[in-house]
Amino acid sequence: MRNIPVYKLGRLGIMAPFKFAKNPLHFLHQGFDACGDTFKMKLFREFVVTRDPGFFRHVLQQHNRNFKKGSSSKMLRPVLGNGLVTSDGDFWLRQRRLVQPAFHRERLQELFLAMGVLTASFLDEMEAARGKDAVDIDAKMMGITSDIALKTLFGNMTTEDKARIYQQVNRTQKYLVTRVRKPYRVPIMAINGENRRFETDLSYFNKLVFEFIHQRRISGERPNDLLQLLLDSIDEETGEQMNDQQIRDEAITMFAAGHETSATGLSWLLLELAKQPEIVAKIRLESVIFDNVPTFNQLMQMPYTRQVVEEGLRLYPPAWTMTREATVDQEIEGFDVKSGTSVFLSVFELHRNPNLWKDPLTFDPDNFNADNVKDRPKFNYLPFGAGPRICIGQQFAMMEMQLILASLLKRFDFEADPSHPVGMHPQIVLKSTNGIKLFVR
Numbered sequence: 001m002r003n004i005p006v007y008k009l010g011r012l013g014i015m016a017p018f019k020f021a022k023n024p025l026h027f028l029h030q031g032f033d034a035c036g037d038t039f040k041m042k043l044f045r046e047f048v049v050t051r052d053p054g055f056f057r058h059v060l061q062q063h064n065r066n067f068k069k070g071s072s073s074k075m076l077r078p079v080l081g082n083g084l085v086t087s088d089g090d091f092w093l094r095q096r097r098l099v100q101p102a103f104h105r106e107r108l109q110e111l112f113l114a115m116g117v118l119t120a121s122f123l124d125e126m127e128a129a130r131g132k133d134a135v136d137i138d139a140k141m142m143g144i145t146s147d148i149a150l151k152t153l154f155g156n157m158t159t160e161d162k163a164r165i166y167q168q169v170n171r172t173q174k175y176l177v178t179r180v181r182k183p184y185r186v187p188i189m190a191i192n193g194e195n196r197r198f199e200t201d202l203s204y205f206n207k208l209v210f211e212f213i214h215q216r217r218i219s220g221e222r223p224n225d226l227l228q229l230l231l232d233s234i235d236e237e238t239g240e241q242m243n244d245q246q247i248r249d250e251a252i253t254m255f256a257a258g259h260e261t262s263a264t265g266l267s268w269l270l271l272e273l274a275k276q277p278e279i280v281a282k283i284r285l286e287s288v289i290f291d292n293v294p295t296f297n298q299l300m301q302m303p304y305t306r307q308v309v310e311e312g313l314r315l316y317p318p319a320w321t322m323t324r325e326a327t328v329d330q331e332i333e334g335f336d337v338k339s340g341t342s343v344f345l346s347v348f349e350l351h352r353n354p355n356l357w358k359d360p361l362t363f364d365p366d367n368f369n370a371d372n373v374k375d376r377p378k379f380n381y382l383p384f385g386a387g388p389r390i391c392i393g394q395q396f397a398m399m400e401m402q403l404i405l406a407s408l409l410k411r412f413d414f415e416a417d418p419s420h421p422v423g424m425h426p427q428i429v430l431k432s433t434n435g436i437k438l439f440v441r
């Protein structure tokens, strides 16, 4: 068996956690440059970091039972509870069986109607920005995708509650990421009010969600949204249903997993397309079949738009990393991996791995034309993960991103703001440093 190359952090190793916290993408990239597609490094504790598709296959699919979610999910548990993203083992399997039917194709087609209505009014909102100062496109995308997530999950909600949720989600994410990336700040957070604010945000959010569940149970109404599907779902084997706490955990998990990911993916795409008029022209050619926003069937007739979204998720994968913890000693791709090892699967680097992609840094939707897709091994491209824990909302997200992208580009031109440089700033999802600003024309 081979030894895993060690990423030597040198005499400045003591600074490594700070360097990692400041720019994790650059830090890891240097590791791959120095060691190849898999390496070991010690950052508070030992990690195996990889961009080797064989490793992804082993961990996510072939031997997925040899791993658990590990410390990454512990960080999210205070907010997501024991929902699909954070649970493991039999409990996870049972929940997955209960939630899966909510994402069947016919259900999604029904949810698509709500997405279309919200996208149409979003276009009118964007109209107000035409010809004015550059807009914060991240904020706009978070606005529409959280509107869609809240509507498809809970039905109607007041504007005030929506605005508060939006603000709290941002704060909560920063809080959780800081605790993991900068553990030296944890004691400060206990005294500077950050812990207290987090608790207050969370209890407001919980109260709101439990109230939604309660109201729905007593109202006798049965709207077509995800909350209703969660309330109705029955485990076929045991006949059991979810209690309020489980429904709360799954609903918040879907909200958390399901809107910032799509929003970030769309923001990066719009920034990229602001530099790619030929690609925009091709999307517009496909868009002649609809007027304002496409129907579900029209969207299915727009393969190039789909390719553009897929390429966006390659170069800017919102879920830029997945982590697991080995639960047994094992051999992975010839390497000896001990039980308890944390494995850091870098989706970002997998998608830019020069050994797997021709011109990996060039935005090229033809990477996803039928011929190229046919010839590509499945584990070279994993924006939604793989194996039993593959993203449950994959189809929902693809539909949503194509719908919003095609509708926006049909009506508007976007232009980057040269006075606002953009860098990548990975948090739980691959955010930008200071937001993305675009002129709307």
Ligand code: HEM
Pocket (backbone or CB within 6 Å): 084, 085, 096, 253, 254, 255, 257, 258, 259, 261, 262, 265, 317, 318, 319, 322, 323, 382, 383, 384, 385, 386, 388, 389, 390, 391, 392, 393, 394, 396, 397
């Ligand atoms: C562009 C948008 C999205 C991306 C890139 C994305 C990516 C991912 C990835 C990579 C995973 C696997 C994580 C792992 O194995 O550790 C995942 C899991 C998950 N995603 Fe998504 N996701 C997106 C949208 C959504 C949406 C719209 C929903 C729900 C409405 C959703 C709900 C979930 C859930 C519940 C899981 C956990 C599944 C399980 O462990 O059984 N995601 N997602």
